[in-house]
Amino acid sequence: MHGPADFELSRRGVLIGGAASVAATAAAPSAEAQAAASAGAGTPVMASVTLKVNGKAHALELDTRTTLLDALREHLLLGGTKKGCDHGQCGACTVIVDGRRINSCLSLAVMHEGDAITTVEGLGTPEKLHPMQAAFVKHDGYQCGYCTPGQICSAVAVLDEIRAGIPSHVTGDIAGKPAMSADEIRERMSGNICRCGAYSNIVEAISEVAARRKA
Amino acid sequence: MKFTTPAGTNPIDQGKIVGKPTPRIEGPLKTTGTARYAYEHRDIVTNPAYGYVVGSAIAKGRITGIDLRDAKAAPGVLAIVTADNAGKLGKGSFNTANLLGGPDIEHYHQAVALVVAETFEQARAAAALVRVDYAREKAAYDLAASVDSAVKAGGNNAKVGDFDGAFAASPVQFDQKYTTPDHAHAMMEPHASIAAWNGDKLQLWTSNQMIAWGQGDVAKTLGIPKENVRLISPFIGGGFGGKLFVRADAILAALGAKAVGRAVKVALPRPLMFNNTTHRPATIQRIRIGTGQDGRISAIAHEEWCGDLPGGGGENSVAQTRLLYAGANRLIGQKLAVLNLPEANAMRAPGEAPGMMALEIAMDEMAEKLGLDPIEFRALNDTQVDPEKPERPFSQRRLIECMRTGADRFGWAERNARPGQVRDGRWLVGIGMAAAFRNNINMKSAARVRLGANGVVTVETDMTDIGTGTYTIVAQTAAEMMGVPLDKVVVKLGDSSFPISAGSGGQWGANSATAGVYAACVKLREAVAQKLGFNSDDAVFAGGKVRAGKRSVPLADAAKTGEIVAEDVMEYGDLGRKFQQSTFGAHFVEVGVDAATAEIRIRRMLAVCAAGRILNPVSARSQVIGAMTMGAGAALMEELAVDKRFGFFVNHDLAGYEVPVHADIPHQEVIFLDETDPTTSPMKAKGVGELGICGVGAAVANAIYNATGVRVRDYPVTLDKLLEGMPEYA
Numbered sequence: 001m002h003g004p005a006d007f008e009l010s011r012r013g014v015l016i017g018g019a020a021s022v023a024a025t026a027a028a029p030s031a032e033a034q035a036a037a038s039a040g041a042g043t044p045v046m047a048s049v050t051l052k053v054n055g056k057a058h059a060l061e062l063d064t065r066t067t068l069l070d071a072l073r074e075h076l077l078l079g080g081t082k083k084g085c086d087h088g089q090c091g092a093c094t095v096i097v098d099g100r101r102i103n104s105c106l107s108l109a110v111m112h113e114g115d116a117i118t119t120v121e122g123l124g125t126p127e128k129l130h131p132m133q134a135a136f137v138k139h140d141g142y143q144c145g146y147c148t149p150g151q152i153c154s155a156v157a158v159l160d161e162i163r164a165g166i167p168s169h170v171t172g173d174i175a176g177k178p179a180m181s182a183d184e185i186r187e188r189m190s191g192n193i194c195r196c197g198a199y200s201n202i203v204e205a206i207s208e209v210a211a212r213r214k215a
Numbered sequence: 216m217k218f219t220t221p222a223g224t225n226p227i228d229q230g231k232i233v234g235k236p237t238p239r240i241e242g243p244l245k246t247t248g249t250a251r252y253a254y255e256h257r258d259i260v261t262n263p264a265y266g267y268v269v270g271s272a273i274a275k276g277r278i279t280g281i282d283l284r285d286a287k288a289a290p291g292v293l294a295i296v297t298a299d300n301a302g303k304l305g306k307g308s309f310n311t312a313n314l315l316g317g318p319d320i321e322h323y324h325q326a327v328a329l330v331v332a333e334t335f336e337q338a339r340a341a342a343a344l345v346r347v348d349y350a351r352e353k354a355a356y357d358l359a360a361s362v363d364s365a366v367k368a369g370g371n372n373a374k375v376g377d378f379d380g381a382f383a384a385s386p387v388q389f390d391q392k393y394t395t396p397d398h399a400h401a402m403m404e405p406h407a408s409i410a411a412w413n414g415d416k417l418q419l420w421t422s423n424q425m426i427a428w429g430q431g432d433v434a435k436t437l438g439i440p441k442e443n444v445r446l447i448s449p450f451i452g453g454g455f456g457g458k459l460f461v462r463a464d465a466i467l468a469a470l471g472a473k474a475v476g477r478a479v480k481v482a483l484p485r486p487l488m489f490n491n492t493t494h495r496p497a498t499i500q501r502i503r504i505g506t507g508q509d510g511r512i513s514a515i516a517h518e519e520w521c522g523d524l525p526g527g528g529g530e531n532s533v534a535q536t537r538l539l540y541a542g543a544n545r546l547i548g549q550k551l552a553v554l555n556l557p558e559a560n561a562m563r564a565p566g567e568a569p570g571m572m573a574l575e576i577a578m579d580e581m582a583e584k585l586g587l588d589p590i591e592f593r594a595l596n597d598t599q600v601d602p603e604k605p606e607r608p609f610s611q612r613r614l615i616e617c618m619r620t621g622a623d624r625f626g627w628a629e630r631n632a633r634p635g636q637v638r639d640g641r642w643l644v645g646i647g648m649a650a651a652f653r654n655n656i657n658m659k660s661a662a663r664v665r666l667g668a669n670g671v672v673t674v675e676t677d678m679t680d681i682g683t684g685t686y687t688i689v690a691q692t693a694a695e696m697m698g699v700p701l702d703k704v705v706v707k708l709g710d711s712s713f714p715i716s717a718g719s720g721g722q723w724g725a726n727s728a729t730a731g732v733y734a735a736c737v738k739l740r741e742a743v744a745q746k747l748g749f750n751s752d753d754a755v756f757a758g759g760k761v762r763a764g765k766r767s768v769p770l771a772d773a774a775k776t777g778e779i780v781a782e783d784v785m786e787y788g789d790l791g792r793k794f795q796q797s798t799f800g801a802h803f804v805e806v807g808v809d810a811a812t813a814e815i816r817i818r819r820m821l822a823v824c825a826a827g828r829i830l831n832p833v834s835a836r837s838q839v840i841g842a843m844t845m846g847a848g849a850a851l852m853e854e855l856a857v858d859k860r861f862g863f864f865v866n867h868d869l870a871g872y873e874v875p876v877h878a879d880i881p882h883q884e885v886i887f888l889d890e891t892d893p894t895t896s897p898m899k900a901k902g903v904g905e906l907g908i909c910g911v912g913a914a915v916a917n918a919i920y921n922a923t924g925v926r927v928r929d930y931p932v933t934l935d936k937l938l939e940g941m942p943e944y945a
Binding site for chain 2: 065066070138147193
């Protein structure tokens with residue numbers, strides 16, 4: 001058992017061991033801290049994981065530090081899922097896991113054993129576009145294209161969330177059914193940044209798909 | 216081809232394809248994740264090593280020691296590049312600070328090491344084990360405190376008439392200061408490169424707006440011949456000026472690849488980007504306007520104070536004031552202080568973007584002071600000639616029409632000029648407008664076109680598409696010129712092995728690059744006509760055929776015995792000096808400001824633009840709405856917070872540096888006035904990608920004033936700056 005004092009010492013030690021450029025001679029790190037530091041830089045811990053991506057199972061042997069995003073991009077060579085910030089602030093890496101959208105950069109690949117993962121490549125192809133992809137082309141819902149796969153994956157999942165009755169910040173009556181409105185779409189899409197500023201067009205693309213599916 | 220006299224009628228005027236709303240031809244690639252960006256060329260580079268950049272922990276000083284022992288011993292590490300082992304490096308012509316620091320440090324997060332390892336995870340972990348000791352030096356980080364040390368700089372210092380005398384004699388005088396903060400490009404794709412050496416030849420897949428500049432600066436930095444460097448940049452995930460220049464990812468990837476004898480890929484981590492790369496510098500601006508009681512400007516002055524690293528330049532926020540409004544007595548000046556913050560450099564509409572944010576508030580304030588409608592005040596002071604050189608007319612100037620068209624569409628007549636009067640539930644509602652202005656620039660641009668036996672026309676140019684729609688307008692131009700449908704054109708961009716184009720910057724790309732394609736197509740038409748036995752002056756290219764008189768031959772027949780290749784460059788004479796070529800517009804914004812909390816929401820936005828021929832209304836409109844969005848960000852939220860003790864931008868990620876998100880932006884409307892400008896090029900087009908950001912910030916600020924009666928002159932306009940002056944809550 002560690003007491004509070006041990007915890008304090010240990011946390012301080014880890015900070016010293018992990019930070020670049022702080023004078024290492026300032027304090028001798030505790031044994032625990034050294035162990036923690038060397039685990040951070042030591043031999044990679046490998047693990048087997050099978051990811052079901054776009055309907056196809058892939059058995060991978062991965063460094064456990066590998067994010068789902070890097071597993072997709074660097075190991076399965078599915079470059080459609082984009083790395084914009086690598087820490088959950090931009091949404092470019094959005095994929096759909098078991099029907100829910102997530103930031104794949106905030107999730108370790110080994111956490112997804114057996115999960116069904118849909119990336120932008122799994123929605124459609126240049127020859128056979130998914131209706132959401134076609135709507136983005138029609139409404140010019142992009143410019144540079146880098147946030148686009150994330151926007152599209154998010155948009156597909158957003159319509160499902162609204163249909164499933166999941167409320168958002170702008171839902172007036174959270175016990176009622178959220179409206180398929182531009183305000184709901186804007187609110188729910190706000191985790192997907194588009195620096196080119198295609199928002200007005202993106203909302204039109206999503207709204208068109210939403211209306212078509214409602215009919 | 217040299218463009219020396221205004222364009223007459225030419226095949227582009229047919230307007231069968233050019234000028235028609237056209238979805239992007241690369242759209243299916245971008246929407247399916249199959250467009251390949253810089254870090255993603257794994258189909259070509261199959262076994263890369265990964266580089267991770269270590270940034271300086273101080274802003275100014277020296278590295279006194281680097282301890283690489285732990286990092287080198289970490290699993291998977293292949294090499295570590297530092298200034299100690301990188302060999303002699305030059306500095307790119309377009310860089311102010313060196314891309315690899317050490318022992319001298321010029322700014323915070325300047326790269327000091329690249330750790331190369333087998334995997335990304337290993338490189339990142341080992342980078343955290345690099346121990347650097349620094350000796351920090353005293354330096355300047357505070358613009359406001361450095362104003363007195365600023366010296367005259369830049370290209371915008373001009374005096375016309377007697378400003379001081381005329382201002383002092385003006386019956387109505389206005390004198391105010393405005394500030395704009397440091398801004399980040401914050402494009403979605405981080406700066407990224409893959410480098411591979413083949414002997415002494417370097418191939419770089421990178422994300423760069425200006426391929427030829429980049430090729431030159433990579434060569435110069437590495438000290439190798441330009442011919443040995445190839446840059447490839449087919450898709451660019453946003454740039455906004457931040458990718459005009461070679462950055463550390465490219466140089467360090469090249470050095471890392473050299474060190475390990477294997478391809479190396481490097482992307483700048485998002486939290487490193489804001490201090491490692493460039494930004495739009497903060498400005499302090501003073502504007503003075505003197506008018507008669509009738510509102511006619513007799514004296515106008517605009518001065519800028521700005522800061523940058525030694526050898527850098529200012530923002531040029533005074534530039535538009537030389538041209539936008541009339542007035543016989545004028546004073547334009549800019550001063551630059553040395554600041555040891557990260558490198559200041561171009562960001563979307565450098566100069567006009569922050570300059571119009573200030574000038575167009577000043578015009579709103581002056582109109583109110585005179586009791587004039589803001590549109591009427593601007594119209595009263597319109598000029599059809601360069602105010603500094605009245606013998607030099609604008610090639611086209613329809614600013615007044617932009618404002619009047621916008622006023623009609625937006626319902627300006629219903630606006631209550633008295634602020635703080637309109638209420639919609641909890642919201643105070645206000646409407647504001649501003650003029651939009653940005654110069655047109657023409658740049659020399661070349662292209663190569665190939666006609667294949669299958670009738671397909673292939674265009675090759677090192678021009679880039681940074682989201683601007685280049686692929687599509689280049690295809691439209693070639694299709695129109697050669698008389699083939701769009702799907703018979705293939706466009707290849709962003710490769711330094713292609714002819715040198717204008718590149719993407721300064722809103723010069725669309726007109727200049729398509730003019731280069733026009734020139735190459737003229738040559739191809741001549742070669743085809745000759746091959747098919749036509750007189751090239753009589754030959755009509757349409758419907759996939761070449762026709763003259765009664766004779767008509769399929770275009771593809773010309774290439775039956777072999778591909779026909781033509782290449783040319785469009786160069787410019789002095790039309791840009793004889794005429795002032797500029798683009799104009801008017802922004803209209805409606806905001807709601809929460810009467811209790813002062814929360815600001817944009818409710819409506821409209822831009823009316825006059826920018827020559829609009830080559831593709833779809834992508835041009837997107838350029839404008841995107842610029843309006845970025846302008847809304849500058850108005851309401853964007854601000855790099857300076858740590859004035861240690862000299863860095865504190866909010867160096869996308870959570871701290873706030874940019875507009877979906878919920879911030881309403882439906883946006885854009886109107887293009889129907890016009891062509893024969894003085895710019897045979898395309899008769901002008902730039903539009905930056906026009907859209909020029910003025911929109913002030914339109915937002917003016918709308919907030921109209922809603923609340925609180926005038927904020929220090930951007931961004933955030934609710935804390937409104938609260939104290941808000942009308943009594945009822």
